[in-house]
Amino acid sequence: MNVSPILHAATTGPSAYWYLTRSSGAVTLLLLTLTLTLGVVDVRRFSSPAWPRFVVDSLHRTASLLALAFLAIHILTSVLDSFAPISLIDAFIPFTGTYRPFWLGLGAVASDLMLAVLITSLLRRRMGHATWRATHWLAYASWPIALLHGFGTGSDVKGTWLLALSIGCLIVVIAAVLVRIADGWPRDIGRRAAALGGTGVFTLGLLLWLPGGPLGKEWARRSGTPANLLGHSSASSSRSNINSVVSTGEPSSSEGEK
Secondary structure (H helix, E strand, O other), X not given: OOOHHHHHHHHHXXXXXXXXXXXXXXXXXXXXXXXXXXHHHOHHHHOOOOOOHHHHHHHHHHHHHHHHHHHHHHHHHHHHOOOOOOOHXXXXXXXXXXXXXXXXXXXXXXXHHHHXXXXXXXXXXXXXXXXXXXXXXXXXXXXXXXXXXXXXXXXXXXXXXHHHHHHHHHHHHHHHHHHHHHOOOOOOHHHHHHHHHHHHHHHHHHHHHXXXXXXXOOHHHHOOOOHHHHHHHHHHHHHHOHHHHHHHOOOOOXXXXX
16 A cells, blocks of 8 residues: 555644644534523523522533633634644734635634623623623624634534534524524514524525535635645645545545645
8 A cells, every 4th residue: 555645644734733723613612502502592591499590600601611711722723833824913803814814804703702701791890781781792793703713714614523513503503592582472572583583594694605605616715715825735634534545545635724
């Protein structure tokens, strides 16, 4: 068996930072989905002697803090990974980078929204409840933006595991919105209809965009990957498909993206 493709994949493929960036991003999305779901459903209303309200509140708070912790890991490893030119400024100031600027910028927007929620929560006693509540709603906006960021910048977005995880999170959030809308219907029907309509429009738009977007051809180029990195992207994908190389003796032919 020709071992040169294996050696090539091992020496030119993604670094440990790449794997940490992708895994921490996936975990952040899962935790953010859990946080959003608990907030949308408002599970405190379903507290019981077995699950008292303070336990539910603690779960919500812990999930939020863990999401921020994994977000920090995601940002740090993205900056440390030498493949793409991503700086700390790019991670917090939207649309200023050179690597997939729009999609990376969405990640910066989501990060800033999450940080705003954290800071206002810490300063809650010094702020009016209305101001804190309005800012807290930003957590809801950060979720769809983070989902789009993951689809737009994810190098393995076509991978079954990541696609299934992302769609699974979408289904969970849709279910949470439907549960919240159904509870107490038709009270506040205007707001409930707006929430239902917004969720439907976002979901439909996402499903229509994906086939021609991240799941389509040449997404690395179309998404704004710098030209000097496009030639190295196939090499980056080789290591992530090393099992295919070992079994066939040939490099993967899938489109490589960082």
